[in-house]
Amino acid sequence: MDDFQSAYQEEKEHLDRTLATIEAELARLRAVPVYTGNDYTEQVLESGRESARRGLAQSVQEPYFGRLDFEEKDGKRMPLYIGKNGVGGEGEKPIVIDWRAPVASLFYSFTGGDSASYEAPEGLIEGLVYLKRNVMIRKQILERVVDTYNRDDGGPAVSDEFLLYRLGENKDNRLRDIVSTIQAEQDQIIRAARNTALIIQGVAGSGKTTVALHRLAYLLYQYKEQIAADRMVIFAPNRMFIDYISDVLPELGVGDIQQNTFSDWASDVLGLDETPMDGPDELGKWFELGKGFDQPGAGRLDDQLLPGRFKGSMLFRDLLEETVKRLERYCLPEEDFSPWDGAVLKETTIRQWFDEEYKPYPLVRRKERTLARIHRWIEMELKKAPSAAALKDRKKKASQREKAYAKKWPDLSPAAVYKALFGAKKLAGAAEPLQAELDELAQQIPQPILKQTSGDLKKNKFREEDLAGLLYLFATLDEIRGGQRFDHVVIDEAQDFSPLQVAVLDKFVKGHSFTILGDLSQGIHYYRGVRKWEEMQSLFAPEETAYFALTRSYRSTMEIILFANEILKRGVDTELLAVPVFRSAEPVRVLSIDLPDRVKWIAAALDRVMQGPYRTAALLTRTLQEAEELHAALAELGKELNLIDGRSSEYQGGMSVLPAYLSKGLEFDAVLVTDVDKEHYGEQDAKLLYVACTRALHELWLLSSGELPPYVAAEDPEIALTVWPEEKKA
Ligand SMILES: Nc1ncnc2c1ncn2[C@@H]1O[C@H](COP(=O)(O)OP(=O)(O)OP(=O)(O)O)[C@@H](O)[C@H]1O
Numbered sequence: 169m170d171d172f173q174s175a176y177q178e179e180k181e182h183l184d185r186t187l188a189t190i191e192a193e194l195a196r197l198r199a200v201p202v203y204t205g206n207d208y209t210e211q212v213l214e215s216g217r218e219s220a221r222r223g224l225a226q227s228v229q230e231p232y233f234g235r236l237d238f239e240e241k242d243g244k245r246m247p248l249y250i251g252k253n254g255v256g257g258e259g260e261k262p263i264v265i266d267w268r269a270p271v272a273s274l275f276y277s278f279t280g281g282d283s284a285s286y287e288a289p290e291g292l293i294e295g296l297v298y299l300k301r302n303v304m305i306r307k308q309i310l311e312r313v314v315d316t317y318n319r320d321d322g323g324p325a326v327s328d329e330f331l332l333y334r335l336g337e338n339k340d341n342r343l344r345d346i347v348s349t350i351q352a353e354q355d356q357i358i359r360a361a362r363n364t365a366l367i368i369q370g371v372a373g374s375g376k377t378t379v380a381l382h383r384l385a386y387l388l389y390q391y392k393e394q395i396a397a398d399r400m401v402i403f404a405p406n407r408m409f410i411d412y413i414s415d416v417l418p419e420l421g422v423g424d425i426q427q428n429t430f431s432d433w434a435s436d437v438l439g440l441d442e443t444p445m446d447g448p449d450e451l452g453k454w455f456e457l458g459k460g461f462d463q464p465g466a467g468r469l470d471d472q473l474l475p476g477r478f479k480g481s482m483l484f485r486d487l488l489e490e491t492v493k494r495l496e497r498y499c500l501p502e503e504d505f506s507p508w509d510g511a512v513l514k515e516t517t518i519r520q521w522f523d524e525e526y527k528p529y530p531l532v533r534r535k536e537r538t539l540a541r542i543h544r545w546i547e548m549e550l551k552k553a554p555s556a557a558a559l560k561d562r563k564k565k566a567s568q569r570e571k572a573y574a575k576k577w578p579d580l581s582p583a584a585v586y587k588a589l590f591g592a593k594k595l596a597g598a599a600e601p602l603q604a605e606l607d608e609l610a611q612q613i614p615q616p617i618l619k620q621t622s623g624d625l626k627k628n629k630f631r632e633e634d635l636a637g638l639l640y641l642f643a644t645l646d647e648i649r650g651g652q653r654f655d656h657v658v659i660d661e662a663q664d665f666s667p668l669q670v671a672v673l674d675k676f677v678k679g680h681s682f683t684i685l686g687d688l689s690q691g692i693h694y695y696r697g698v699r700k701w702e703e704m705q706s707l708f709a710p711e712e713t714a715y716f717a718l719t720r721s722y723r724s725t726m727e728i729i730l731f732a733n734e735i736l737k738r739g740v741d742t743e744l745l746a747v748p749v750f751r752s753a754e755p756v757r758v759l760s761i762d763l764p765d766r767v768k769w770i771a772a773a774l775d776r777v778m779q780g781p782y783r784t785a786a787l788l789t790r791t792l793q794e795a796e797e798l799h800a801a802l803a804e805l806g807k808e809l810n811l812i813d814g815r816s817s818e819y820q821g822g823m824s825v826l827p828a829y830l831s832k833g834l835e836f837d838a839v840l841v842t843d844v845d846k847e848h849y850g851e852q853d854a855k856l857l858y859v860a861c862t863r864a865l866h867e868l869w870l871l872s873s874g875e876l877p878p879y880v881a882a883e884d885p886e887i888a889l890t891v892w893p894e895e896k897k898a
Pocket residue numbers: 331334335344345346349350351354370371372373374375376377378379687690722723832833834835862
């Protein structure tokens with residue numbers, strides 16, 4: 169028997185034994201009658217049994233995916249089996265170790281070498297790794313055994329063989345878990361300490377989204393006593409993307425984590441009736457031809473002219489802070505309060521309550537408490553009334569004057585303050601000096617932005633870019649209730665977030681517990697996103713934040729990555745190039761197609777590509793209009809594709825047609841980018857084309873009916889070819 173066969177046989181026997189043990193335990197648990205009574209202790213025990221039943225039911229199909237033979241210093245060599253769920257009770261030696269357990273980190277972090285160590289609650293444990301083995305089990309069947317490190321064979325380093333096998337698979341319509349092939353650089357992020365704002369720059373396809381989801385599962389396991397799933401949130405760019413990633417957490421056995429867009433969440437907290445959204449029209453403004461970036465000189469637009477950038481800046485935050493300070497200074501009416509003639513509450517007394525006793529509270533609460541105190545004072549005074557008639561009279565007067573007095577306090581609702589700051593509406597209750605101060609502050613807003621926003625606000629229209637400012641006011645003026653706080657916040661596609669959005673979220677999350685992931689090379693929302701990670705890092709003290717870079721790209725073949733890198737090198741001034749995993753397939757095709765028959769050519773290209781064993785493919789157009797037109801034209805040729813237009817919240821998979829700017833975060837087995845010419849992809853669009861190209865896992869075609877943009881290179885035949893592939897032999 170050769171080595172491979174004996175390894176397979178060994179694992180087969182081990183699997184049979186493990187399955188028998190799990191099945192027996194599952195049968196035992198299922199035989200225990202489900203407790204439905206009211207006894208609390210019994211309920212807790214039942215809930216423990218239920219979660220064990222669930223875990224075992226999953227484990228009995230695929231109990232583990234990896235084996236690591238480890239010899240602890242002064243100990244003996246032990247095989248450790250690692251799976252999605254731990255199996256084996258406390259105290260006894262586990263049959264399967266949960267992938268999130270400290271010792272399991274060795275499986276991911278070990279990259280060869282003489283010694284290995286991992287951090288355990290009792291300190292650093294050192295030892296030797298003898299074997300790292302991937303064991304692929306599907307529905308109880310042992311399908312594959314691959315040793316990626318074997319010390320006995322003198323294996324110098326861990327090989328990528330199993331990873332390459334997994335990456336070569338075709339994708340369905342959902343993102344999947346990667347527990348069996350997490351890479352060392354990813355593991356470091358997944359297991360990083362909780363109370364740090366992690367900022368991760370990761371090239372396209374480096375696993376950012378995937379890593380973030382695994383990190384959530386890890387944090388829940390590691391800090392189960394301190395954090396709750398429903399107090400964790402992942403912010404994603406849109407509903408369709410949330411649908412696309414929605415299977416990963418349940419696959420990892422984690423439920424209840426909030427998955428939301430910033431806008432929906434912010435609107436909910438602010439109690440807005442509708443979520444202001446950069447809908448297709450708004451996005452179109454930036455991404456359709458002849459608009460947005462394509463205006464002459466658009467690339468040079470600076471923050472003072474881009475409303476999204478200004479309203480997301482720290483400059484704007486300072487302005488909001490200053491606004492709150494002025495409100496505080498001028499909040500209290502400068503007058504005594506008299507509930508009826510002859511009774512007076514001195515302004516100095518009220519001021520003492522407001523400025524001293526209630527100082528620790530946020531402004532909205534200070535106002536509320538002061539007014540409540542005045543109310544109590546009135547009630548005390550009323551008790552001194554000499555007669556029932558006088559009491560009645562005083563009560564009536566006091567009620568009127570109390571109401572009138574309260575109206576002299578400024579309206580502190582975020583929307584009212586925001587509108588006043590932009591000069592759209594006078595602040596109710598604001599005395600003359602406060603109004604003058606607000607007018608003066610408004611001068612700090614760049615004129616065009618002031619004018620445009622004021623116009624919108626007069627019509628009661630908030631834009632998506634206004635939400636961060638509104639929420640900042642909310643969180644500064646009022647207190648954040650316990651139920652609104654997060655234990656951990658993940659921001660995906662964070663290059664499209666503004667510093668102010670992160671600053672706001674920081675007020676809602678405990679201990680700066682953030683995972684912020686993005687890729688500056690994919691920063692196509694130039695008009696609002698960050699240009700450098702320092703913009704976000706500078707929000708935190710150095711000891712509160714950590715920066716990681718993911719440079720290996722796992723999604724695409726080597727040819728696709730090298731091709732896409734070239735776009736960045738030529739079209740974008742950046743150092744952030746992806747390093748491919750050595751997975752080679754078809755060269756990229758850069759093809760010229762004739763104009764009159766453009767659609768027929770595109771259909772032919774699609775047919776040709778789909779001769780491959782693919783499950784998902786996408787046609788990426790430059791604009792939404794083109795996607796719609798192509799969708800209709802292909803339908804006429806009998807080709808039904810899913811049109812993705814930014815309105816749907818479901819991702820269907822299969823064959824899709826969509827504008828490139830909506831493809832961010834998604835991936836497809838094959839991608840065809842249409843209209844790759846100078847007219848459609850101008851000087852400013854290199855990042856957009858980069859995003860489009862890096863959506864492809866296995867095959868990428870660029871179709872052009874004109875002159876190629878200068879940043880598209882088809883010079884190296886190993887990477888890209890300009891001829892159609894030969895027909896595949898039947
Ligand atoms: N360690 C890994 N093992 C197997 N597959 C991996 C690994 N890391 C990432 N992948 C795969 O690579 C692809 C890209 O992952 P993901 O979408 O999380 O990357 P991303 O960095 O968020 O990409 P982008 O920024 O381009 O949207 C996915 O198919 C994912 O399953």
